[in-house]
Amino acid sequence: MKTITVRYFAMFREHAGVSEETLTLNAATVKDVFECTRDRHGSTEPNGHCKVAINDHMADWDTAVSDGDIILLFPPVAGG
Amino acid sequence: MKTITVRYFAMFREHAGVSEETLTLNAATVKDVFECTRDRHGSTEPNGHCKVAINDHMADWDTAVSDGDIILLFPPVAGG
Amino acid sequence: MGILSCCFPQLRAVDVIEVTDSVIDTAALQRSLKNPAAGGYCAFEGWVRNENEGHVVERLEYEAYEPLVIVEGEKVLAEARALFPFLDARCVHRVGMLELGECAVWIGVASAHRDEAFKACRFIIDKIKVRLPIWKKEHYANGDSGWVNCERCAAHGIAE
Amino acid sequence: MGILSCCFPQLRAVDVIEVTDSVIDTAALQRSLKNPAAGGYCAFEGWVRNENEGHVVERLEYEAYEPLVIVEGEKVLAEARALFPFLDARCVHRVGMLELGECAVWIGVASAHRDEAFKACRFIIDKIKVRLPIWKKEHYANGDSGWVNCERCAAHGIAE
Numbered sequence: 376m377k378t379i380t381v382r383y384f385a386m387f388r389e390h391a392g393v394s395e396e397t398l399t400l401n402a403a404t405v406k407d408v409f410e411c412t413r414d415r416h417g418s419t420e421p422n423g424h425c426k427v428a429i430n431d432h433m434a435d436w437d438t439a440v441s442d443g444d445i446i447l448l449f450p451p452v453a454g455g
Numbered sequence: 456m457k458t459i460t461v462r463y464f465a466m467f468r469e470h471a472g473v474s475e476e477t478l479t480l481n482a483a484t485v486k487d488v489f490e491c492t493r494d495r496h497g498s499t500e501p502n503g504h505c506k507v508a509i510n511d512h513m514a515d516w517d518t519a520v521s522d523g524d525i526i527l528l529f530p531p532v533a534g535g
Numbered sequence: 536m537g538i539l540s541c542c543f544p545q546l547r548a549v550d551v552i553e554v555t556d557s558v559i560d561t562a563a564l565q566r567s568l569k570n571p572a573a574g575g576y577c578a579f580e581g582w583v584r585n586e587n588e589g590h591v592v593e594r595l596e597y598e599a600y601e602p603l604v605i606v607e608g609e610k611v612l613a614e615a616r617a618l619f620p621f622l623d624a625r626c627v628h629r630v631g632m633l634e635l636g637e638c639a640v641w642i643g644v645a646s647a648h649r650d651e652a653f654k655a656c657r658f659i660i661d662k663i664k665v666r667l668p669i670w671k672k673e674h675y676a677n678g679d680s681g682w683v684n685c686e687r688c689a690a691h692g693i694a695e
Numbered sequence: 696m697g698i699l700s701c702c703f704p705q706l707r708a709v710d711v712i713e714v715t716d717s718v719i720d721t722a723a724l725q726r727s728l729k730n731p732a733a734g735g736y737c738a739f740e741g742w743v744r745n746e747n748e749g750h751v752v753e754r755l756e757y758e759a760y761e762p763l764v765i766v767e768g769e770k771v772l773a774e775a776r777a778l779f780p781f782l783d784a785r786c787v788h789r790v791g792m793l794e795l796g797e798c799a800v801w802i803g804v805a806s807a808h809r810d811e812a813f814k815a816c817r818f819i820i821d822k823i824k825v826r827l828p829i830w831k832k833e834h835y836a837n838g839d840s841g842w843v844n845c846e847r848c849a850a851h852g853i854a855e
Contacts, residue, residue: 385758385830386842424844426828431762447760447828453843454759454788454829455649455741455800455820465598465670466682504684506668511602527600527668533683534599534628534669535581535640535660535809562722571795574744577737577816579809584734635731649739649820656737657813 376401379408380445383416387450390417405429406436408446416448424451456481459488460525463496467530470497485509486516488526496528504531550616552608552626554601559627559638568645570622575649577656581640583633587683591676597630597639600668604628611662619655621646626659628669639671710776712768712786714761719787719798728805730782735809737816741800743793747843751836757790757799760828764788771822779815781806786819788829799831 376399383391396415402408405427409418418425427434428447440446456479463471476495482488485507489498498505507514508527520526561580568576583595612624624644633639642659646652663669674680721740728736743755772784784804793799802819806812823829834840 384760384828385832428763428828431766433763433767447763449760449828450830450842451844452825452827452829453831454757454827455824464600464668465672508603508668511606513603513607527603529600529668530670530682531684532665532667532669533671534597534667535664561725565721569742569796571745573742573796576740576742578740579738579813580736581809582729582733582736582805584807585731636729636733645742647744649741649817653739653813653817657809660809 377440377442377444379440379442381408381412381415382445382447384448385450387416387418387448391415402440404437405434405440405446408440409436409448412448416450418450420451425449426452457520457522457524459520459522461488461492461495462525462527464528465530467496467498467528471495482520484517485514485520485526488520489516489528492528496530498530500531505529506532550609550612550624552605552612552628554599554604554628554630556629556631559629559641561638561641561643564625564627564641565643568623568625568643570645572647573622573645574647575652576643576645577649577652578641578643579656579660580638580642581660583635583637583639585635587673590673590681592673593635593676594674595633595639596672596674596680597628597633598670598672599628599630603668607667608663611659611666614662615644615655615658618658619646619651621651621655624655624659626663628663628667630669710769710772710784712765712772712788714759714764714788714790716789716791719789719801721798721801721803724785724787724801725803728783728785728803730805732807733782733805734807735812736803736805737809737812738801738803739816739820740798740802741820743795743797743799745795747833750833750841752833753795753836754834755793755799756832756834756840757788757793758830758832759788759790763828767827768823771819771826774822775804775815775818778818779806779811781811781815784815784819786823788823788827790829 378399380397382395388394400411409422426449430445458479460477462475468474480491489502506529622645626642628640644652644656671683782805786802788800804812804816831843
């Protein structure tokens with residue numbers, strides 16, 4: 376089990392009701408974190424539509440997570 | 456013979472030393488006017504690089520000229 | 536409509552091309568294209584730059600035959616509208632003597648989405664450069680000057 | 696150089712992307728791209744429009760994660776510069792609540808010739824829309840609101 380800080384943005388934050396929380400999870404990759412927190416961020420999106428960052432660096436879905444990481448979960452972006 | 460008013464623009468005007476003159480020419484088309492006035496406008500350009508207008512309407516080189524027409528001789532354009 | 540007519544004062548039905556011998560007020564022109572249905576705006580400006588084909592340029596002098604600039608310019612705008620349906624487009628070309636950095640031509644296009652705005656703006660400047668009766672004379676640092684040949688002539692060579 | 700440094704006050708070596716919660720001062724941004732070697736300038740602005748997919752839109756709310764907007768935005772600008780060598784480019788994206796007609800994003804590119812300016816500007820806005828961590832929520836006339844899905848998602852469908 377790892378202690379991970381998860382930050383939610385936009386629609387994810389609205390669904391979770393918090394912008395950030397620290398969770399203890401059984402997760403190897405950021406994709407695992409995304410799946411484990413589905414009931415928090417409420418996304419029905421395939422994760423391929425979303426983006427993720429670890430400690431302020433954009434990450435791939437199969438990037439490994441470590442104890443103490445800060446994971447940023449980004450819903451589909453729509454700038455401009 | 457026709458009496459034609461010819462207006463020169465940009466480098467043509469500079470070479471002719473006048474912006475407009477009335478000439479009596481043996482000319483059937485505006486191309487004839489262009490050729491007859493080569494020593495005036497000084498162009499070594501093929502006429503295909505230039506443009507011409509009759510009485511403020513853009514014309515083709517084979518458009519016929521009439522007595523009293525005002526022919527505008529435009530050197531190669533370079534706007535923008 | 537009170538609020539809309541305040542924020543969008545100049546909803547226009549026709550596309551406009553103009554010739555001016557004064558500094559082009561690009562900010563005012565841009566405001567005139569504001570439209571509540573517009574999601575994308577693309578602008579192009581041609582600036583006087585300090586070099587052309589190896590010559591150091593100090594000034595540019597533009598001459599235009601305004602009556603046919605307007606007629607041909609309106610045709611270009613209508614063609615652009617038919618190809619890339621936009622909301623509004625405007626174009627202003629300056630004439631007279633311009634210093635380095637000054638704006639010689641401004642084009643603005645507002646459209647619902649960005650694709651039409653970009654494509655129409657590019658189409659309009661490309662056509663303006665080769666179709667409108669406008670000429671420019673470069674004034675060089677060494678005191679010489681020279682009329683600039685049109686882009687199409689340069690691209691196709693003298694033999695055309 | 697006295698005259699040049701007066702007319703061209705902000706010659707810069709790097710391309711800049713910024714996030715702001717204030718009105719974007721597009722005129723000042725444009726002036727900052729003035730460069731004596733620039734002959735072409737292309738700008739794009741995204742404006743809040745009154746309709747999206749059949750909904751009457753009254754306001755748009757933008758949220759951004761600024762640290763990664765800057766990092767990813769600088770990557771986009773560097774990619775654009777490699778593909779379409781220009782002189783200078785800048786981008787500003789606004790966040791917070793925007794009214795109809797307000798500018799949400801501004802991109803300006805100055806280059807020696809127009810081709811690079813148009814292509815780089817288009818490249819930058821296309822990438823910004825799908826790569827930067829920015830989200831927008833539409834507020835509708837009927838009181839509802841909704842987050843807008845990204846263009847790429849919409850284009851490729853939910854099955855991707």
